[in-house]
Amino acid sequence: GLQRWGAPSLEALEAAVARLDAAQSALQAAEQRLADLLAGGTVEALDRRIDEIRRDLRDLDDQIARLQVYRLDPQAFAAGERQAAELERRRDDLQQRERQAQLDLVRSEVDPEEMYTLEETRQVLAARLQRLEDHAAALTILVDELEAARSELLSDVGRRIAAAAEPFVAPMTGGRYTGLVVEEDLSDVAVLAPGREEPIPWRDLSRGTQDQVYFALRLGLIHLIYGDTPPPLLLDDPFLTFDDRRAAAAMALLRRRAEQGQQVILLTYSPRYEEPWSAAVIHLTP
Numbered sequence: 001g002l003q004r005w006g007a008p009s010l011e012a013l014e015a016a017v018a019r020l021d022a023a024q025s026a027l028q029a030a031e032q033r034l035a036d037l038l039a040g041g042t043v044e045a046l047d048r049r050i051d052e053i054r055r056d057l058r059d060l061d062d063q064i065a066r067l068q069v070y071r072l073d074p075q076a077f078a079a080g081e082r083q084a085a086e087l088e089r090r091r092d093d094l095q096q097r098e099r100q101a102q103l104d105l106v107r108s109e110v111d112p113e114e115m116y117t118l119e120e121t122r123q124v125l126a127a128r129l130q131r132l133e134d135h136a137a138a139l140t141i142l143v144d145e146l147e148a149a150r151s152e153l154l155s156d157v158g159r160r161i162a163a164a165a166e167p168f169v170a171p172m173t174g175g176r177y178t179g180l181v182v183e184e185d186l187s188d189v190a191v192l193a194p195g196r197e198e199p200i201p202w203r204d205l206s207r208g209t210q211d212q213v214y215f216a217l218r219l220g221l222i223h224l225i226y227g228d229t230p231p232p233l234l235l236d237d238p239f240l241t242f243d244d245r246r247a248a249a250a251m252a253l254l255r256r257r258a259e260q261g262q263q264v265i266l267l268t269y270s271p272r273y274e275e276p277w278s279a280a281v282i283h284l285t286p
Helices: 010-038 043-070 078-108 112-173 207-226 244-259
Strands: 179-182 189-192 233-236 264-267
Touching: 043 078, 112 179, 112 207, 112 244, 179 207, 189 207, 207 244, 233 244, 244 264
Parallel strands: 233 264
Antiparallel strands: 179 189
8 A cells, every 4th residue: 555655665655754854954954054144244154155055955956856756645645745845935935045145245245446446535534534633623722712812801801891981971970970890791780879889780770871871881992992093973862861961961071072082973853962062063954
């Protein structure tokens, strides 16, 4: 009865099944080696592993060819047929992976001339990066120097502005306030009043007094910048918030500036600035 199954003896049939199992084990080992291959490595290692896969494929082909002699009856040994078919399928899959590994090997190989070009490009970029870093370092030094100069300038500018504006504070406020305190970072201003030890903060002043102090500061800045040769002073109705007393004090101060040689031009729609403050009045008509 063994002849009708394609085997001359029971031992031959068992040997065929054993060889089938051995072929399956060999295929699993090949798959494991392929998994190790795909995990990475050098180009040389990849090349060697491709050769190993080829040898495994040849061994599998030989084993499958030998097993064809012992084709078993489909009804009695269906499991053996399925195993053989699975071996063939896995062989095809392994061949596909071999082709993919070869493609990866080709992609991993870089032409020596291309490598030389890439190295030249890298050196050029490295030199450019070094120049940029040197430029950035120089700019950092420049910024530090400018910041130091700015700090040195601002360390005294508040006091200088307050000193330059102080001669205008008392005339503008009718003697109610006599001086200013300007923060070094120019963030705040306070006024000094006779009989008070502490300066009065800017926020505690009325709107009219704030405008008086602002005007005194502007005159002080002009004097600080131009010294004894001030430019013409062009004003566009700067005393809108002033009552008549404040307006008279401001005009008296401007009159003295004009007598000292500074030209003052005041544009306004109000007639209260004409007499006795103005040396000349020009009426503009639409």
